[in-house]
Amino acid sequence: MAWKSLYWEDVQEGQELPTVTREITVTTVIAGAIASRDFTPVHHDREFARSVGLKDIFLNNATICGLVGKYLTDWTGPEGELKEISFRIMTPCFPGDTMTMTGKVVRKYTEGQQHLVDVEYEFAVPQGRNCSGRGTIALPTRL
Amino acid sequence: MGLDFYEELRAFIGQEGTPSMAVDEVCKPMIRHWCEAMQDGNPLYTDEEYAKKSKYGSIIAPPTMLLTWTMPPLWPPREQPPHPFEQLLARLDKAGFYGIIITHVAQRYYRPLFPGDRVTFTYKVSDVSPVKKTSLGNGHFVTTTFLFKNQKGEMVGTQSLTVLKYRLGA
Numbered sequence: 628m629a630w631k632s633l634y635w636e637d638v639q640e641g642q643e644l645p646t647v648t649r650e651i652t653v654t655t656v657i658a659g660a661i662a663s664r665d666f667t668p669v670h671h672d673r674e675f676a677r678s679v680g681l682k683d684i685f686l687n688n689a690t691i692c693g694l695v696g697k698y699l700t701d702w703t704g705p706e707g708e709l710k711e712i713s714f715r716i717m718t719p720c721f722p723g724d725t726m727t728m729t730g731k732v733v734r735k736y737t738e739g740q741q742h743l744v745d746v747e748y749e750f751a752v753p754q755g756r757n758c759s760g761r762g763t764i765a766l767p768t769r770l
Numbered sequence: 771m772g773l774d775f776y777e778e779l780r781a782f783i784g785q786e787g788t789p790s791m792a793v794d795e796v797c798k799p800m801i802r803h804w805c806e807a808m809q810d811g812n813p814l815y816t817d818e819e820y821a822k823k824s825k826y827g828s829i830i831a832p833p834t835m836l837l838t839w840t841m842p843p844l845w846p847p848r849e850q851p852p853h854p855f856e857q858l859l860a861r862l863d864k865a866g867f868y869g870i871i872i873t874h875v876a877q878r879y880y881r882p883l884f885p886g887d888r889v890t891f892t893y894k895v896s897d898v899s900p901v902k903k904t905s906l907g908n909g910h911f912v913t914t915t916f917l918f919k920n921q922k923g924e925m926v927g928t929q930s931l932t933v934l935k936y937r938l939g940a
Contacts, residue, residue, distance in 0.1 A: 630813060630820070649809075658807035662800075664841035688872045688931070689837055693808040696834035705814050705824070709833045713876035760875075 632704040635735070635742035635766040644702050644730035644746065649694070651686065651752075653722040659690030685719035691750070691758055698728050699746065699762055706767045710743065714760025724752040733761075742768045775865065779898045779910065782861075785854035786894035792839040796831050796887040804835055830882040836918055836927050837877075839889040855895050855914045859935065867909055867935040874913075874932035880925045888921045896930065909936030 649655075653673075660670035668675040670687045677683070686694075695714065700707050720726055730748035737743065744766060749759040794800065798816075805815050813820035814830050821829045831839075842848050852860070859870070883889065899911040912933050918926040 655807070662804045662807040663835070663838045664844075666844050688875050689834075690807065692834040692837075692875060692877065693804060693810065693832065696832055697808050697810040697812070700810075700812050705812050705820070709879055711876070711878040712834070713874070715874050716872055 630705050632706040632767050633702065635744070635768045636770075638732055638735055638744055638766065640732055640735050642732045644698075644732070644748070647698060647701070647728045649726045649728070651720055651722060651724045651726055653684070656684050656686055656690070656722055659693065660687050663687060663689030663693070665689055681719070683721045683723075685721050686757070688716065691716065691720075694726075694728070694750070695748065695758075695760070695762065698730065698748065699764055702730075703764055703766060708765040710741075710763040710765055712760060712762040714748075714758040716758050718752060718755035718757055720750070720752045720757040724754075726757060727751045741765045776898075776900055779858065779861065782854050782858040782895045783898060784894060784896075786892055787853035787855070788850065789890050789892045790840065790848070790850070792889040792891070793843050794839070796839060796883045796885055796889070798829060798885050800838070801829065801831050801835070801885070804832060804838065808832075826882060826884070828884050830884055831887075833879040833882065833927065834877065835883075836879075837916065837929055839883070840891045840916070840918065853893070855893060855912075858895055858898070858912060859933075862910060862912070862935040866937045869906060869909070869934075869936040869938055871906070871934050871936075872931060873911065873934050874930075876930045877927060878929075879927045881920075881927075883920065883926055889918050889926065890921070891916055891918045893917070897932075904934060904936060906934065907936045907939045909934045 657671045665687045728750050730746050733747050734745035746762050750757045893916040896915040897913040915930045
Protein backbone atom coordinates (compact mmCIF):
# COMPACT_ATOMS: atom_id res chain seq x y z
CA MET A 628 0.00 0.00 0.00
CA ALA A 629 1.32 3.42 -0.93
CA TRP A 630 1.19 6.07 1.77
CA LYS A 631 0.73 9.71 0.99
CA SER A 632 2.45 12.41 2.98
CA LEU A 633 1.09 15.85 3.68
CA TYR A 634 3.83 18.43 3.22
CA TRP A 635 4.16 21.53 5.35
CA GLU A 636 4.13 23.72 2.23
CA ASP A 637 0.71 22.39 1.27
CA VAL A 638 -1.00 23.35 4.52
CA GLN A 639 -2.62 26.73 5.18
CA GLU A 640 -3.75 28.30 8.41
CA GLY A 641 -7.52 28.10 8.60
CA GLN A 642 -7.61 24.94 6.49
CA GLU A 643 -10.12 22.37 7.67
CA LEU A 644 -9.30 18.74 8.32
CA PRO A 645 -11.60 16.15 6.78
CA THR A 646 -14.66 15.27 8.82
CA VAL A 647 -14.49 11.65 9.94
CA THR A 648 -17.22 9.64 11.63
CA ARG A 649 -16.88 6.50 13.68
CA GLU A 650 -19.61 4.28 15.09
CA ILE A 651 -18.75 3.57 18.71
CA THR A 652 -19.91 0.15 19.87
CA VAL A 653 -19.65 -1.81 23.12
CA THR A 654 -16.72 -3.59 21.47
CA THR A 655 -14.98 -0.27 20.63
CA VAL A 656 -15.24 0.85 24.24
CA ILE A 657 -14.05 -2.45 25.72
CA ALA A 658 -11.33 -3.11 23.15
CA GLY A 659 -9.96 0.41 23.77
CA ALA A 660 -10.06 -0.02 27.54
CA ILE A 661 -8.32 -3.39 27.51
CA ALA A 662 -5.74 -2.42 24.85
CA SER A 663 -4.82 0.50 27.12
CA ARG A 664 -4.81 -1.83 30.17
CA ASP A 665 -7.50 0.22 31.89
CA PHE A 666 -9.67 -2.15 33.93
CA THR A 667 -11.78 0.54 35.59
CA PRO A 668 -15.28 -1.03 35.68
CA VAL A 669 -17.04 1.98 34.05
CA HIS A 670 -15.23 1.09 30.82
CA HIS A 671 -16.30 -2.55 30.55
CA ASP A 672 -19.07 -3.39 33.04
CA ARG A 673 -22.49 -2.09 31.99
CA GLU A 674 -24.21 -3.16 35.17
CA PHE A 675 -21.60 -1.40 37.26
CA ALA A 676 -21.80 1.77 35.13
CA ARG A 677 -25.60 1.87 35.55
CA SER A 678 -25.30 1.28 39.29
CA VAL A 679 -23.30 4.52 39.61
CA GLY A 680 -25.84 6.52 37.65
CA LEU A 681 -24.29 6.39 34.20
CA LYS A 682 -26.27 5.57 31.06
CA ASP A 683 -23.72 2.94 30.01
CA ILE A 684 -19.99 2.21 29.86
CA PHE A 685 -18.05 4.98 28.07
CA LEU A 686 -14.80 5.55 26.17
CA ASN A 687 -11.80 5.93 28.45
CA ASN A 688 -9.32 8.77 28.13
CA ALA A 689 -6.62 6.55 26.58
CA THR A 690 -8.96 5.56 23.74
CA ILE A 691 -9.74 9.23 23.10
CA CYS A 692 -5.94 9.83 22.96
CA GLY A 693 -5.63 6.97 20.49
CA LEU A 694 -8.47 8.26 18.32
CA VAL A 695 -7.00 11.78 18.35
CA GLY A 696 -3.63 10.34 17.26
CA LYS A 697 -5.27 8.33 14.50
CA TYR A 698 -7.38 11.29 13.33
CA LEU A 699 -4.30 13.51 13.05
CA THR A 700 -1.89 11.06 11.41
CA ASP A 701 -4.57 9.70 9.06
CA TRP A 702 -4.73 13.30 7.83
CA THR A 703 -0.95 13.88 7.58
CA GLY A 704 0.16 10.40 6.58
CA PRO A 705 2.73 8.42 8.56
CA GLU A 706 5.45 11.06 8.15
CA GLY A 707 3.47 13.48 10.30
CA GLU A 708 5.04 13.35 13.73
CA LEU A 709 2.89 14.05 16.77
CA LYS A 710 4.61 16.45 19.16
CA GLU A 711 1.84 17.02 21.64
CA ILE A 712 -1.90 16.75 22.10
CA SER A 713 -4.17 18.11 24.79
CA PHE A 714 -7.91 18.10 25.19
CA ARG A 715 -10.74 18.76 27.57
CA ILE A 716 -13.22 15.91 28.07
CA MET A 717 -16.80 17.10 28.28
CA THR A 718 -19.60 14.62 27.53
CA PRO A 719 -18.98 10.88 27.75
CA CYS A 720 -19.07 8.85 24.54
CA PHE A 721 -21.35 5.82 24.94
CA PRO A 722 -21.84 2.69 22.80
CA GLY A 723 -24.30 3.47 20.01
CA ASP A 724 -22.96 7.02 19.59
CA THR A 725 -21.68 8.22 16.26
CA MET A 726 -18.55 10.20 16.89
CA THR A 727 -17.98 13.05 14.44
CA MET A 728 -14.42 14.32 14.29
CA THR A 729 -13.60 17.73 12.87
CA GLY A 730 -10.50 19.88 12.97
CA LYS A 731 -8.81 22.99 11.68
CA VAL A 732 -5.23 24.22 11.23
CA VAL A 733 -4.77 27.21 13.52
CA ARG A 734 -1.06 27.89 13.20
CA LYS A 735 1.76 27.08 10.80
CA TYR A 736 5.32 27.90 11.87
CA THR A 737 8.89 26.69 12.18
CA GLU A 738 10.89 26.06 15.31
CA GLY A 739 14.56 25.29 14.79
CA GLN A 740 14.62 22.64 12.06
CA GLN A 741 11.04 21.63 12.61
CA HIS A 742 8.13 22.50 10.37
CA LEU A 743 5.08 22.54 12.58
CA VAL A 744 1.33 22.97 12.49
CA ASP A 745 -1.06 23.43 15.38
CA VAL A 746 -4.47 21.92 14.90
CA GLU A 747 -7.66 22.34 16.89
CA TYR A 748 -10.08 19.45 16.84
CA GLU A 749 -13.44 18.54 18.25
CA PHE A 750 -15.06 15.11 18.63
CA ALA A 751 -18.83 15.43 18.83
CA VAL A 752 -21.38 12.85 20.00
CA PRO A 753 -25.19 13.22 19.72
CA GLN A 754 -25.46 14.53 23.29
CA GLY A 755 -22.75 17.21 22.90
CA ARG A 756 -18.99 17.52 22.66
CA ASN A 757 -17.00 14.51 23.81
CA CYS A 758 -13.74 16.42 23.69
CA SER A 759 -12.06 19.37 22.12
CA GLY A 760 -8.43 20.22 22.09
CA ARG A 761 -5.26 21.05 20.30
CA GLY A 762 -2.33 19.19 18.82
CA THR A 763 1.08 20.00 17.37
CA ILE A 764 2.45 17.98 14.46
CA ALA A 765 5.80 18.19 12.65
CA LEU A 766 5.38 17.73 8.90
CA PRO A 767 7.85 16.79 6.21
CA THR A 768 8.98 19.64 3.96
CA ARG A 769 9.99 19.89 0.31
CA LEU A 770 12.77 22.34 1.19
CA MET B 771 -14.62 22.80 54.94
CA GLY B 772 -12.60 25.99 55.15
CA LEU B 773 -9.18 27.26 54.30
CA ASP B 774 -7.45 24.74 56.55
CA PHE B 775 -8.72 21.85 54.47
CA TYR B 776 -7.53 23.48 51.26
CA GLU B 777 -4.14 24.12 52.86
CA GLU B 778 -3.99 20.42 53.72
CA LEU B 779 -4.70 19.55 50.08
CA ARG B 780 -2.15 22.07 48.80
CA ALA B 781 0.54 20.41 50.89
CA PHE B 782 0.42 17.54 48.36
CA ILE B 783 1.50 19.78 45.47
CA GLY B 784 4.96 18.85 44.23
CA GLN B 785 5.00 15.52 46.03
CA GLU B 786 6.41 12.78 43.87
CA GLY B 787 6.33 9.03 44.50
CA THR B 788 9.19 6.63 43.93
CA PRO B 789 10.00 5.75 40.29
CA SER B 790 8.26 2.65 38.91
CA MET B 791 9.11 0.39 36.03
CA ALA B 792 6.57 -0.70 33.42
CA VAL B 793 5.47 -4.33 33.91
CA ASP B 794 5.88 -5.12 30.21
CA GLU B 795 8.47 -3.96 27.77
CA VAL B 796 7.25 -2.16 24.67
CA CYS B 797 6.26 -4.94 22.29
CA LYS B 798 4.65 -5.54 18.93
CA PRO B 799 1.63 -7.52 20.21
CA MET B 800 0.53 -4.76 22.59
CA ILE B 801 1.07 -2.18 19.84
CA ARG B 802 -1.00 -4.24 17.41
CA HIS B 803 -3.81 -4.75 19.92
CA TRP B 804 -3.91 -0.98 20.43
CA CYS B 805 -4.03 -0.38 16.66
CA GLU B 806 -6.87 -2.90 16.32
CA ALA B 807 -8.92 -1.09 18.95
CA MET B 808 -8.27 2.36 17.42
CA GLN B 809 -8.43 1.01 13.83
CA ASP B 810 -5.17 2.86 13.27
CA GLY B 811 -3.47 1.65 10.08
CA ASN B 812 -0.34 3.83 10.46
CA PRO B 813 2.35 1.55 8.95
CA LEU B 814 5.01 2.81 11.38
CA TYR B 815 3.21 0.84 14.07
CA THR B 816 2.53 -2.48 12.38
CA ASP B 817 4.17 -2.74 8.93
CA GLU B 818 7.72 -4.05 9.46
CA GLU B 819 8.81 -3.40 5.93
CA TYR B 820 7.57 0.17 5.80
CA ALA B 821 8.93 0.92 9.27
CA LYS B 822 12.36 -0.46 8.42
CA LYS B 823 12.66 2.00 5.54
CA SER B 824 11.41 4.92 7.63
CA LYS B 825 13.68 7.36 9.47
CA TYR B 826 13.18 5.26 12.62
CA GLY B 827 14.49 2.07 11.02
CA SER B 828 11.98 0.00 12.99
CA ILE B 829 8.43 -0.29 14.22
CA ILE B 830 7.62 2.41 16.78
CA ALA B 831 4.84 2.48 19.37
CA PRO B 832 2.00 4.94 18.79
CA PRO B 833 3.04 7.96 20.87
CA THR B 834 -0.48 8.21 22.32
CA MET B 835 0.11 4.80 24.00
CA LEU B 836 2.43 6.43 26.58
CA LEU B 837 0.30 5.85 29.64
CA THR B 838 -0.55 2.28 28.63
CA TRP B 839 3.01 1.08 29.28
CA THR B 840 2.76 2.19 32.88
CA MET B 841 -0.66 0.87 33.84
CA PRO B 842 -0.66 -1.28 36.97
CA PRO B 843 -1.10 -5.02 36.50
CA LEU B 844 -4.60 -6.38 37.12
CA TRP B 845 -2.90 -9.05 39.22
CA PRO B 846 -0.88 -9.38 41.40
CA PRO B 847 -1.12 -5.90 42.98
CA ARG B 848 2.00 -3.73 42.90
CA GLU B 849 3.66 -3.68 46.25
CA GLN B 850 4.60 -0.13 46.99
CA PRO B 851 3.61 2.54 49.47
CA PRO B 852 0.58 4.59 48.45
CA HIS B 853 1.57 7.38 46.06
CA PRO B 854 0.95 11.00 47.20
CA PHE B 855 -1.62 11.32 44.38
CA GLU B 856 -3.58 8.32 45.72
CA GLN B 857 -3.27 9.69 49.24
CA LEU B 858 -4.69 12.99 48.06
CA LEU B 859 -7.62 11.23 46.35
CA ALA B 860 -8.24 9.23 49.54
CA ARG B 861 -8.22 12.46 51.57
CA LEU B 862 -10.84 13.91 49.22
CA ASP B 863 -12.93 10.71 49.51
CA LYS B 864 -12.83 11.08 53.27
CA ALA B 865 -14.13 14.63 52.94
CA GLY B 866 -17.08 13.35 50.87
CA PHE B 867 -15.74 14.11 47.38
CA TYR B 868 -16.29 10.54 46.17
CA GLY B 869 -17.04 11.20 42.52
CA ILE B 870 -14.18 11.19 40.04
CA ILE B 871 -14.01 12.03 36.35
CA ILE B 872 -11.10 12.91 34.08
CA THR B 873 -11.56 16.40 32.66
CA HIS B 874 -8.32 17.22 30.88
CA VAL B 875 -5.49 15.28 29.25
CA ALA B 876 -2.20 16.53 27.79
CA GLN B 877 0.63 14.49 26.30
CA ARG B 878 4.01 15.64 25.01
CA TYR B 879 6.30 13.37 23.00
CA TYR B 880 10.08 13.77 22.95
CA ARG B 881 11.30 10.55 21.37
CA PRO B 882 9.67 7.37 20.10
CA LEU B 883 9.46 4.07 21.95
CA PHE B 884 10.67 0.96 20.15
CA PRO B 885 9.83 -2.71 20.77
CA GLY B 886 12.17 -3.91 23.52
CA ASP B 887 12.25 -0.55 25.33
CA ARG B 888 11.33 -0.56 29.00
CA VAL B 889 9.64 2.52 30.39
CA THR B 890 10.23 3.90 33.86
CA PHE B 891 8.02 6.63 35.17
CA THR B 892 7.43 8.98 38.04
CA TYR B 893 4.42 11.12 38.67
CA LYS B 894 3.63 13.94 40.98
CA VAL B 895 0.72 16.02 42.15
CA SER B 896 1.12 19.23 40.18
CA ASP B 897 -1.99 21.18 41.17
CA VAL B 898 -5.13 21.22 43.32
CA SER B 899 -7.83 23.83 42.78
CA PRO B 900 -9.90 25.46 45.49
CA VAL B 901 -13.42 24.02 45.72
CA LYS B 902 -15.38 24.91 42.58
CA LYS B 903 -19.02 24.74 41.61
CA THR B 904 -19.50 22.38 38.63
CA SER B 905 -22.51 20.86 36.87
CA LEU B 906 -21.84 17.60 38.76
CA GLY B 907 -21.54 19.24 42.17
CA ASN B 908 -18.86 21.03 44.15
CA GLY B 909 -15.41 19.63 43.72
CA HIS B 910 -11.66 20.06 43.49
CA PHE B 911 -9.67 19.72 40.26
CA VAL B 912 -6.50 17.70 40.83
CA THR B 913 -3.72 17.57 38.24
CA THR B 914 -1.04 14.92 38.18
CA THR B 915 1.95 14.92 35.83
CA PHE B 916 3.77 11.80 34.64
CA LEU B 917 7.33 11.74 33.32
CA PHE B 918 8.30 8.77 31.14
CA LYS B 919 11.87 7.68 30.45
CA ASN B 920 13.31 4.78 28.48
CA GLN B 921 15.87 2.29 29.83
CA LYS B 922 18.70 4.65 28.83
CA GLY B 923 17.27 7.35 31.07
CA GLU B 924 16.22 9.45 28.06
CA MET B 925 13.03 11.45 28.38
CA VAL B 926 10.31 9.91 26.20
CA GLY B 927 7.35 12.08 27.06
CA THR B 928 5.06 13.55 29.66
CA GLN B 929 1.38 13.29 30.37
CA SER B 930 -0.79 15.37 32.62
CA LEU B 931 -4.22 14.29 33.77
CA THR B 932 -6.72 16.52 35.52
CA VAL B 933 -9.50 14.86 37.47
CA LEU B 934 -12.49 16.42 39.15
CA LYS B 935 -13.20 14.96 42.60
CA TYR B 936 -16.76 15.98 43.33
CA ARG B 937 -19.56 15.63 45.82
CA LEU B 938 -22.72 14.72 43.95
CA GLY B 939 -25.17 17.61 43.74
CA ALA B 940 -23.64 19.66 46.57
